[in-house]
Amino acid sequence: MKKIKKILAIIMCTCLLFSMVGCSKTENNVGLGYTAGTYTGVSKNGKNGPVKVEIKFSKDKIDSVKVTEHKETKGLTDSAIERIPSEVVENQSLNIDAISGATITCDAILEAVADCVKQANGDVEALKAKKVDKNVSNEVVEKRADVVIIGGGATGMSAAISSAQSGAESVIVLEKASSIGGNAIVSGGYFEYISAPDELRPENTEGYTQVIENILAIEPVDEVHADMQKELKKQYDEYLASGSTKVFDSTYLAALDYLQLESYSTPESMFGFATLLDDTANWLTEMGMTWKPLTGIVGYTWPRWSSPLEGYEGHGYFDLFNKTIEKNNYPVEIMTETPGKELIVEDGKVVGVVAKDSKGTEYRIRANKGVVIATGGFSANMEMVKKYNTMWESIEDVTATTNVGTMTGDGIVMAEKVGAQLALMDDIMLFPMADPFTSTTENIVGDDGDALFVNKEGKRFVNETLDRYTLSAAVLEQPDKMHYLISDNTNSLIKDGHTFNGYDVEEMIEGKQLFRADTLEDLAKQIGIDPEVFVATITKYNESAKNFKDEEFGRISFSKNSTIDEAPYYALPRVVARHITGGGLVRDDQYRVLNEKNEPIEGLYAGGEVTAGMSGISSFGDGMYIGKILFEK
Numbered sequence: 001m002k003k004i005k006k007i008l009a010i011i012m013c014t015c016l017l018f019s020m021v022g023c024s025k026t027e028n029n030v031g032l033g034y035t036a037g038t039y040t041g042v043s044k045n046g047k048n049g050p051v052k053v054e055i056k057f058s059k060d061k062i063d064s065v066k067v068t069e070h071k072e073t074k075g076l077t078d079s080a081i082e083r084i085p086s087e088v089v090e091n092q093s094l095n096i097d098a099i100s101g102a103t104i105t106c107d108a109i110l111e112a113v114a115d116c117v118k119q120a121n122g123d124v125e126a127l128k129a130k131k132v133d134k135n136v137s138n139e140v141v142e143k144r145a146d147v148v149i150i151g152g153g154a155t156g157m158s159a160a161i162s163s164a165q166s167g168a169e170s171v172i173v174l175e176k177a178s179s180i181g182g183n184a185i186v187s188g189g190y191f192e193y194i195s196a197p198d199e200l201r202p203e204n205t206e207g208y209t210q211v212i213e214n215i216l217a218i219e220p221v222d223e224v225h226a227d228m229q230k231e232l233k234k235q236y237d238e239y240l241a242s243g244s245t246k247v248f249d250s251t252y253l254a255a256l257d258y259l260q261l262e263s264y265s266t267p268e269s270m271f272g273f274a275t276l277l278d279d280t281a282n283w284l285t286e287m288g289m290t291w292k293p294l295t296g297i298v299g300y301t302w303p304r305w306s307s308p309l310e311g312y313e314g315h316g317y318f319d320l321f322n323k324t325i326e327k328n329n330y331p332v333e334i335m336t337e338t339p340g341k342e343l344i345v346e347d348g349k350v351v352g353v354v355a356k357d358s359k360g361t362e363y364r365i366r367a368n369k370g371v372v373i374a375t376g377g378f379s380a381n382m383e384m385v386k387k388y389n390t391m392w393e394s395i396e397d398v399t400a401t402t403n404v405g406t407m408t409g410d411g412i413v414m415a416e417k418v419g420a421q422l423a424l425m426d427d428i429m430l431f432p433m434a435d436p437f438t439s440t441t442e443n444i445v446g447d448d449g450d451a452l453f454v455n456k457e458g459k460r461f462v463n464e465t466l467d468r469y470t471l472s473a474a475v476l477e478q479p480d481k482m483h484y485l486i487s488d489n490t491n492s493l494i495k496d497g498h499t500f501n502g503y504d505v506e507e508m509i510e511g512k513q514l515f516r517a518d519t520l521e522d523l524a525k526q527i528g529i530d531p532e533v534f535v536a537t538i539t540k541y542n543e544s545a546k547n548f549k550d551e552e553f554g555r556i557s558f559s560k561n562s563t564i565d566e567a568p569y570y571a572l573p574r575v576v577a578r579h580i581t582g583g584g585l586v587r588d589d590q591y592r593v594l595n596e597k598n599e600p601i602e603g604l605y606a607g608g609e610v611t612a613g614m615s616g617i618s619s620f621g622d623g624m625y626i627g628k629i630l631f632e633k
């Protein structure tokens with residue numbers, strides 16, 4: 001009898017054990033069972049670096065999740081930092097949908113959470129598999145506005161403000177990401193401020209004088225070109241007579257300067273572009289924009305680039321736009337996480353847009369005056385880049401992109417479906433100076449408009465002031481398709497332990513994103529280069545910079561700070577990344593999208609990087625003009 005009791009007890013215990021194991025596998029209780037306590041977890045990389053979280057566990061649940069450290073982009077990833085932790089707690093799950101435009105950040109947060117779960121002896125795989133009630137909506141909402149703008153980046157937000165300023169009574173901006181800004185908000189914010197006041201201009205140098213003389217000496221391609229050169233000469237003579245020591249600039253110089261860079265442009269179109277830049281800078285300044293001193297940037301070395309003095313880089317513009325809308329009570333409704341999906345066409349005319357929010361609600365929005373496509377480029381869409389690329393031999397190797405995740409070419413696809421004409425689609429601009437770990441362009445140490453590039457063999461390989469296509473092609477031919485940007489105490493632009501854009505130098509050094517040494521020999525050793533070769537390269541480069549004469553690569557643009565001769569010395573590893581797409585919708589001078597027969601598609605407008613031949617935050621100008629064209633009488 002005793003024996004039977006014992007066997008029964010064993011059977012019961014075994015059943016209990018099986019049912020407990022089964023319990024941890026049932027849907028509602030997956031992953032339950034932790035070693036209670038507070039844990040810190042860290043991800044490998046978000047967009048700009050690792051994300052750290054702190055989690056409190058009791059023995060059967062996740063009590064709280066908090067992101068304690070991150071370097072993710074302010075604004076664009078705010079909702080990810082806020083929402084993902086609370087959704088993990090609410091659903092007791094790691095099966096959480098990413099937020100559009102912040103996918104990498106969401107993944108990093110979930111990775112850091114998983115790290116904590118593992119430490120607390122939880123079941124990561126079960127939490128990842130746990131189904132979450134997504135609350136899907138089947139609602140359809142009808143709306144109407146004077147203008148519907150698809151995309152709330154540079155073009156979209158300036159079109160919204162300009163429309164309101166010009167008399168629009170209702171403006172709807174559809175934005176795919178969880179906040180406005182697009183690539184423009186993560187950009188360095190560098191805008192070509194041609195008529196900047198003298199106090200923002202650097203001193204003139206022999207190198208700059210030489211550039212102007214070269215532009216004036218070019219054989220003109222047509223009469224317009226010749227007239228522009230004449231006008232520039234007149235302006236330049238006046239400038240010389242004025243005795244100014246500040247660097248010269250004008251719309252004629254900008255137009256002729258860019259004419260050399262853009263193979264498909266004409267002198268007339270470049271003059272139009274330079275005028276747009278000038279009008280836009282004035283419009284922004286009138287709105288209240290204050291500007292930093294002018295500088296050159298990589299690929300565009302004339303010092304005419306400024307960025308917001310207030311607000312962080314590209315953010316400065318959107319801070320100003322938000323303030324302007326609020327202060328003037330402009331009738332602008334911004335619908336975030338609500339991507340435009342298709343255009344509504346009636347009798348051959350575009351009359352509205354269908355959009356869908358993250359809960360599944362469909363919006364059918366009709367536009368009285370027009371629909372504006374402002375969805376930017378498609379560098380974040382590798383499949384689309386591969387589809388159109390004929391420019392680069394091995395685009396598959398360029399896995400990094402500087403873009404935010406929503407830049408997937410949606411506007412091009414939508415417009416193509418209603419018969420829009422596309423052009424320049426194979427114009428894929430790569431950026432030759434992205435961070436190898438995070439793809440960011442913003443943690444530059446050194447002056448990217450006045451740089452020295454050295455490859456893994458310790459040698460220079462290109463005129464660093466050439467355009468980005470040439471520079472990227474040159475980098476892709478170097479060992480490991482990478483290079484180092486070399487700088488010193490005077491041109492590293494480091495201040496108070498931080499880079500020009502505010503990155504912590506010690507953290508970068510710790511993460512091997514930057515190398516620093518008191519001697520050139522030591523710097524060479526740290527990056528695995530033969531010190532003798534490296535020192536010889538720097539010595540030769542310094543000679544070229546001092547004499548404004550670079551016999552090896554023909555560079556003439558050097559500044560007073562170009563030489564590398566004052567410790568500490570820095571080496572910043574850089575790679576090539578997909579950056580800007582030059583192709584897109586064809587439009588006329590009224591910003592109307594054209595069909596294959598070069599006829600306007602009624603009701604459809606477009607501006608910015610989604611259009612053929614336009615890119616950069618000069619797209620603010622497209623938006624500004626679109627608002628005026630649509631609403632000014």
Ligand SMILES: Cc1cc2nc3c(=O)[nH]c(=O)nc-3n(C[C@H](O)[C@H](O)[C@H](O)COP(=O)(O)OP(=O)(O)OC[C@H]3O[C@@H](n4cnc5c(N)ncnc54)[C@H](O)[C@@H]3O)c2cc1C
Nearest residue numbers: 151153154155176182183184187190340376608609616617
């Ligand atoms: C890292 C980086 C640095 C840069 N630095 C500079 C710089 O210093 N100076 C410069 O001139 N240029 C710079 N650029 C380029 C510049 O940012 C872009 O060319 C410019 O922002 C293009 O403006 P846009 O309005 O066409 O697109 P964006 O400003 O990118 O805006 C497009 C918007 O459309 C949204 N969108 C996309 N699809 C949909 C959809 N289906 N529905 C609704 N919304 C949608 C996107 O989320 C985004 O908000 C930089 C780019 C990057 C990536």
